[in-house]
Amino acid sequence: MNPIKIVPLPKYCLWGGTRLKTEYNITSDLDRVAEAWMLSPTVETSVIASGEHQGEPITALLEENEDINEVFPLMVKFIDAAKPLSVQVHPSDDFAQANYGTCGKTECWYVLDAEPGAYLYYGFSRPVNREEVKERIENGTLISVLNKIEVKKNDIFLIESGTLHAIGPGILVAEIQQNSPWTFRVFDYQRVDKDGKQRELHVNEALACMNLSCFQAQSRPEPLKAGDGYQIFTMVKCSYFNAYIYRITKSVSITGTSKKWRGILVTDGEMTVRNTKEEEVLPLKKGEFCLVPRNDDEYEIKGEAEFILVD
Ligand SMILES: [Zn+2]
Known part of the structure; x- marks a missing residue:
């Protein structure tokens, strides 16, 4: 999905x-x-x-x-x-x-x-x-x-x-x-x-x-992980939600969870999100939000953007 x-x-x-x-x-x-x-x-x-x-x-x-x-x-x-x-x-x-x-x-x-x-x-x-x-x-x-x-x-x-x-x-x-x-x-x-x-x-x-x-x-955002073309920061971890800030210049992949839907809020730039099992891409720009389905699939995100991943 x-x-x-x-x-x-x-x-x-x-x-x-x-x-x-x-x-x-x-x-x-x-x-x-x-x-x-x-x-x-x-x-x-x-x-x-x-x-x-x-x-x-x-x-x-x-x-x-x-x-x-x-x-x-x-x-x-x-x-x-x-x-x-x-x-x-x-x-x-x-x-x-x-x-x-x-x-x-x-x-x-x-x-x-x-x-x-x-x-x-x-x-x-x-x-x-x-x-x-x-x-x-x-x-x-x-x-x-x-x-x-x-x-x-x-x-x-x-x-x-x-x-x-x-x-x-x-x-x-x-x-x-x-x-x-x-x-x-x-x-x-x-x-x-x-x-x-x-x-x-x-x-x-x-x-x-x-x-x-x-x-x-x-x-302040706390560095969590970085790789070729992406940086990930912890925004918050509390009993009610977790959120991470992603800054990408190329691509990064995330996985869904079978427990709940996750959300992606684009705070800057433009990017695409794609379930790696599917062909279709979802374009997203600054000010847009998508839900990541509740499964263990992998999602590829490409572009130059900042977004918050929340669950
Ligand atoms: Zn308030």
Whole structure:
């Protein structure tokens, strides 16, 4: 079976930019595209863009009695923050399971571009207690106790569930996250939408699932393997997903796994992917995503490109 290309789902948010359309080949009538959902199993189900199931939802790839959450447990997105994102937190598996019957959300960002001086907020800069956080949310001074981190291209941030975070302006990231819909906003810069309304905050939920310790989790791609015309780096390994960054100037081969589908997100350049048992090649360029079928076949990738392999 050949790899399967997926149709991106462009999303509007008031903080979004235009680069996903102009640089990442995302087609949309929206004037600003804040996010492009490259793989979305259930919050809104992705549609297949190539092969015999073209035009059908990815559920068409499931075998009988298979649970989509087992086979595609992740969301993969691009995020283009022209303006700052709200300060937010996502629940843990335990919290989300107990309250909503879903998984929680741990996410990881690979910074594709950052303007000079770009920053994000990540956890607290000093120990705090829940009363202080509540008070600072109410009086609008929460940011003064958050850990403000300078962001550079190719930085990696693992945002474990419970960690308060916010992407600052001028940052474009590739994001991998657990397939969960839960985001609790605690501060949105008093911004209003075109109808003059502020977005809803979820202070009680956020306070209940927030991790109050301070910690640091910025990292850089870690070299894993290199060969003629390719380099492989570890992006992240955690209990929910593994991701590797590939930079190729010629070709590289990968293998599928019989356990789950793997994803390929192209972050730069152009390439082709081919199951070595088949003739047909799947062309992919910057801003495109494909699923690698769940089998032990070998896939040959050729081109000059950077991509993230995730499972
Ligand atoms: Zn988040």
